[in-house]
Amino acid sequence: xxxxxxxxxxxxxxxxxxxxxxxxxxxxxxxxxxxxxxxxxxxxxxxxxxxxxxxxxxxxxxxxxxxxxxxxxxxxxxxxxxxxxxxxxxxxxxxxxxxxxxxxxxxxxxxxxxxxxxxxxxxxxxxxxxxxxxxxxxxxxxxxxxxxxxxxxxxxxxxxxxxxxxxxxxxxxxxxxxxxxxxxxxxxxxxxxxxxxxxxxxxxxxxxxxxxxxxxxxxxxxxxxxxxx
Amino acid sequence: xxxxxxxxxxxxxxxxxxxxxxxxxxxxxxxxxxxxxxxxxxxxxxxxxxxxxxxxxxxxxxxxxxxxxxxxxxxxxxxxxxxxxxxxxxxxxxxxxxxxxxxxxxxxxxxxxxxxxxxxxxxxxxxxxxxxxxxxxxxxxxxxxxxxxxxxxxxxxxxxxxxxxxxxxxxxxxxxxxxxxxxxxxxxxxxxxxxxxxxxxxxxxxxxxxxxxxxxxxxxxxxxxxxxxxxxxxxxxxxxxxxxxxxxxxxxxxx
Numbered sequence: 001x002x003x004x005x006x007x008x009x010x011x012x013x014x015x016x017x018x019x020x021x022x023x024x025x026x027x028x029x030x031x032x033x034x035x036x037x038x039x040x041x042x043x044x045x046x047x048x049x050x051x052x053x054x055x056x057x058x059x060x061x062x063x064x065x066x067x068x069x070x071x072x073x074x075x076x077x078x079x080x081x082x083x084x085x086x087x088x089x090x091x092x093x094x095x096x097x098x099x100x101x102x103x104x105x106x107x108x109x110x111x112x113x114x115x116x117x118x119x120x121x122x123x124x125x126x127x128x129x130x131x132x133x134x135x136x137x138x139x140x141x142x143x144x145x146x147x148x149x150x151x152x153x154x155x156x157x158x159x160x161x162x163x164x165x166x167x168x169x170x171x172x173x174x175x176x177x178x179x180x181x182x183x184x185x186x187x188x189x190x191x192x193x194x195x196x197x198x199x200x201x202x203x204x205x206x207x208x209x210x211x212x213x214x215x216x217x218x219x220x221x222x223x224x225x226x227x228x229x
Numbered sequence: 230x231x232x233x234x235x236x237x238x239x240x241x242x243x244x245x246x247x248x249x250x251x252x253x254x255x256x257x258x259x260x261x262x263x264x265x266x267x268x269x270x271x272x273x274x275x276x277x278x279x280x281x282x283x284x285x286x287x288x289x290x291x292x293x294x295x296x297x298x299x300x301x302x303x304x305x306x307x308x309x310x311x312x313x314x315x316x317x318x319x320x321x322x323x324x325x326x327x328x329x330x331x332x333x334x335x336x337x338x339x340x341x342x343x344x345x346x347x348x349x350x351x352x353x354x355x356x357x358x359x360x361x362x363x364x365x366x367x368x369x370x371x372x373x374x375x376x377x378x379x380x381x382x383x384x385x386x387x388x389x390x391x392x393x394x395x396x397x398x399x400x401x402x403x404x405x406x407x408x409x410x411x412x413x414x415x416x417x418x419x420x421x422x423x424x425x426x427x428x429x430x431x432x433x434x435x436x437x438x439x440x441x442x443x444x445x446x447x448x449x450x451x452x453x454x455x456x457x458x459x460x461x462x463x464x465x466x467x468x469x470x471x472x473x474x475x476x477x478x479x480x481x482x483x484x
Contacts, residue, residue, distance in 0.1 A: 003335075004361060004363060005364065008361050009361055009362060011361075012362070013358070016350060020350065023349040023350075023386075082343070082346065082347050083341070083343040083344065086311055086339070087346075087359060087362070089311060090309060090310070090311070090334050091334060091335060091359070091362035091406075092362075229311060
């Protein structure tokens with residue numbers, strides 16, 4: 001018996017998941033709406049027109065992280081409820097292909113949300129120009145999204161098999177996401193500094209990259225066991 | 230018939246004799262497509278399968294009968310590697326489970342209560358995904374859709390199809406990778422007589438495949454089976470060829 005090509009399996013799983021989202025719109029609209037609404041609430045709740053530095057960075061990343069939880073909670077629901085898990089487990093495909101497909105799905109969701117949320121954040125709350133911050137911010141977005149997606153794909157698989165998945169998902173993933181939040185918020189804080197006085201400390205990109213790599217290894221090591229009975 | 234008579238085991242009076250159990254297992258293990266020895270599976274405190282022992286040879290059909298909650302579906306899911314046995318030994322297609330599960334998965338087809346297909350995807354999209362998971366070419370999809378007379382509805386989302394059509398799509402999914410062992414849970418459920426005739430050559434006796442069929446219709450199951458397993462509260466009440474079973478044994482099973 002030969003196993004199917006893993007790349008082909010990942011592409012097929014990714015395509016199926018994106019088709020499901022495009023036909024049901026269960027995650028993306030909710031994530032975008034949540035992000036923009038949160039920025040509006042900060043705008044009126046803090047009674048400020050503009051934020052900068054640490055506060056701006058924290059507001060942006062906490063909002064994106066909470067929006068990501070909406071997708072993390074739902075990313076395996078169709079598989080669990082419609083037998084996709086069983087069909088996948090019954091196939092000879094490498095188990096890690098499902099994890100990789102879900103990481104890519106979450107990454108795509110996050111990028112789409114950021115295309116909506118980051119400009120909204122700049123318009124509603126950010127004091128300095130977003131364009132000036134953008135080149136350096138792209139690195140933070142890539143590593144931050146990767147960390148959220150890896151942890152989300154792992155925790156989502158754990159939570160979806162429990163009855164309290166809506167509670168368990170955030171409860172388990174939020175503590176694991178704190179280092180990601182810390183790294184990405186500290187990384188982008190100097191970029192949002194109105195005076196542009198602060199420089200980006202190299203240690204935060206390194207911390208973030210290291211955390212992503214470690215959690216990536218943990219996720220791929222544990223995922224097989226999460227699919228087992 | 231003498232050979233069949235020898236293979237008959239009655240759990241209530243002799244199956245718990247370990248010596249006999251071991252002899253039975255040794256005799257049947259090496260040539261079996263499915264071999265269970267004292268297989269036990271629990272859900273928490275509740276025992277769903279208790280020390281079930283049987284052997285099914287390649288090309289044969291095992292019919293599993295029993296009332297609701299008897300452990301029939303659990304048995305299928307254990308054989309399909311979806312559930313781990315808690316005690317006992319299990320061999321499927323010559324491989325010991327759960328240890329060698331990955332060697333077996335691509336060689337068996339499970340037709341369960343749920344179609345294991347995404348409701349929002351079309352039949353073809355679902356089958357294309359399954360084909361990729363099993364490394365099967367796209368031509369096989371059209372071949373199967375034609376075989377179950379579903380080719381004209383293949384581009385409709387599953388949620389828009391009737392239960393009977395969904396069951397036909399599920400049959401396609403089950404057979405896509407040409408499995409050697411079919412695990413069928415009420416395979417003709419939701420199918421009208423015409424549809425049943427359509428799928429019968431694919432999953433029926435004439436398919437020539439080794440099959441384990443769970444059924445609530447004893448008469449239909451007896452026609453298909455080489456061996457019948459009666460389950461009640463997770464225990465094997467009888468394991469015998471259909472010719473050796475008496476009506477009273479069926480009646481007792483459902484009491």
